[in-house]
Amino acid sequence: MNEVxxxxxxxxxxxxLKRVGWIRQDSVRRRRDQVFHVLKRPTDLNVSLVQHRFETASVEPQMDGGAIGQQMLEQSxxxxxxxLESLAKEIRLDMLTAxxxxxxxxxxxxxxxxxxARVEEDYLQARDRSSRLLGHLRAIENTLKTLVAA
Structure with a gap:
C-alpha cells in the first residue's frame, strides 16, 4: 500500500464516521490540518473490527550494523x-492562485x-503575495537541488 x-x-x-454522526467537522474549514470533534458513539451503530485490511510490508533480511546505518541515512x-517536494507543490499552487x-x-x-480605486489595494496584495511565494518556491527548489546533489 502506498501513501495515496x-x-x-x-x-x-x-x-x-461523519455520515453516521460519530464525528463533527470543526466550524472553521481548513485546506490542511482540518479539525474534527469526536462525539458520543451513536447507539444504533454496530462496530466490528476488521483485521488484515492492508498487506504487511515484506520483512527484509538481516543486515549488519553498517548497512543499517547506511539505510537509516538514506531514509533520513x-x-x-x-x-520539500510536497511543500513546493503547495507553494506553486498558492503562487498560481495569487x-x-x-x-x-x-x-x-x-x-x-x-x-x-476600490480594488487596487487587493490587486497590490495579490501581487505581493505571488512575489513572496515565488521567493519561497525558489528557496525550496534550491534546497532540493542541494540535497539531491549531496
Missing part, C-alpha cells in the same frame, strides 16, 4: 526531500476603470 492509498482509506473512514535524506487573482484584477481595471 492509505490517505484515501483514512479519508473514506473519516467520511463514514529522502524524508526531507519528499517533504498570480491569477492579480491578473484578474488587472483585467478588471482595463474593462472597468471606475473599479480601480
Amino acid at each position: 492509498e492509505l490517505w484515501r482509506y483514512i479519508y473514506d473512514q473519516v467520511r463514514r 535524506q529522502l524524508c526531507p526531500t519528499r517533504r 498570480l491569477g487573482e492579480a491578473e484578474r484584477y488587472k483585467q478588471l481595471f482595463t474593462e472597468m476603470p471606475g473599479l480601480k
